Amino acid sequence: MGHTEDIFDRAKRTIAERGLASAETPVLLMVSGGSDSTALAYVARDLHDAGIVGPIAMLHVNHRLRGKDAEGDQAFVEKLAQLLDIPLFSCEIDIAGEAARTGENVEAVARHERYLAANEALESLCLHTAAPLSEGRIFTAHTQDDRVENFYMRSIVGTGPGGFRSMLYRNGPVVRPLMDTSRESLRAYVEERAEKGGIVQRDESGNLWREDATNAHTDRFRAYVRHEIVARAKERNPQLLDTLCRTMNLIADEDDMLESQAAKAVERFAAWIEADDALGIDYGAGCVLAPDYASEPLPVQRRACMQVLQLILGADARVETASIERVLAGFADGEPVGGYTNNIQGDLAVSANKRGVRIEPMAAYRARRKKA
Structure with a gap:
């Protein structure tokens, strides 16, 4: 089975097993233009067409942190939304200015503003589709990789009760339907889709998704964990993502019981x-x-x-x-x-x-x- 069918089936199974959405559920997709969220857009379009989720829309937030690269991300997502015939909510936020004003960490401010925009967009989507806001969902493109990185980040700085489950499949309206999938698999899925002549969006350089160069900066905590810790752990255990995610699911079951x-x-x-x-x-x-x-x-x-x-x-x-x-x-x-x-x-x-x-x-x- 190719990645195209495999990723779709895996997302479909995760949604069904975890009760994340239904055929009537309005879904807002958070799409940055990176490989994971671009794959999410393709998968969600197919899920909607198959009657697995309800009306869909996309949100892109330009944090105005990366100059022309950020503008390129926004243009890519706008064209992607047009290609897939998905309504798009788009906004620009001066994250650096807001961080300077509040004295908070830039990444924390970006996350807060991004989810604030997502909740506003979801409310609009539910209003437009005459669905109760409580039934709406925000789909993010978090993967096994993100979950494992969070696990190691929390291992370093410490965490409270239940912290080592790392991520929830659902946290309020926020849903992670790709959390049983690796980043590598998602990239292979998008590439295979292009090779088979499927509908794909490319940027001005012909790339199938947008790369954020700051992801390679190991002075950032997550990038350090990704490149210096997880990469070396994978050398010891190539099946690290599957192994550790199974362990985290066991932790999650016990966490749910205690909660x-x-x-x-x-x-x-x-x-x-x-x-x-x-x-x-x-x-x-x-x-x-x-x-x-x-x-x-x-x-x-x-x-x-x-x-x-x-x-x-x-x-x-x-x-x-x-x-x-x-x-x-x-x-x-x-x-x-x-x-x-x-x-x-x-x-x-x-x-x-x-x-x-x-x-x-x-x-x-x-x-x-x-x-x-």
Whole structure:
């Protein structure tokens, strides 16, 4: 079987086995013009034509970081969208300027702005197709290579619970249908498609996709891992991608089990401070973890605490390990530590008494103390 059929079948199988999309699902494709996302565009067009996914559209974000090369990427994707008859959302964002303004890392800003644009484009696509936004999906072209690189990056800098599963097949609306496929296979798929006379887009130099020269700069963390660590690991085990991804899927199964247990612990032991049957829960107001929370196994306590802090701080916040440790320090010997207080990220106060461990905004904690 050639790569053309193999990649399509693999993506189809991943979508079916993981429940990532259906024949009615509106799908937004994030396409940069590189080999992986170009392959994603071809595969998605075929998936749509086969009735496996619903209406499709593409998004290209020009980060304005690479001058004429970035303009070339944008032109390539525009022509690719026309060739495949796929509606295109396109935008330009001054990432360097935004990073300078906020003081954040350029790559982090680029990712944030890219997904912000993707969510806006998905909302427009769902509105146009009369589909609920909750049913829409954002397809990215992440591969086995990306997942393995993330694994080694986290091995170097450390990670929290579940971090070594590396990537999720689905994270909210974001879906990775090519994550069971290698980058090398995707490139062979595009090349084979061209050799067989299939519809392909070429840039002004005749290339089947656009290369980002910065991917070879090993002063960048991911490029360093890709060229210096993963490449050498492949020399020792040529089947590294398949082997390590199978291992990560085993980790993911156990991670899902623990996350489920943690969610049940949150439901049982977290009493939200501002919860109204009619108005719902104001997670930002904080909660009280009941004394019996300490009876849960420590790994479940950690994960439940992470879930609680994520709700309080918001979905975009990165929950710090130190914050989790400081909350759990409010329990000792299976019960709350009376008089314990601490301050954690987000200017949250943690305090403990016989009724449990309370997590709340510092302003609310001070107001309560003043009244007392």
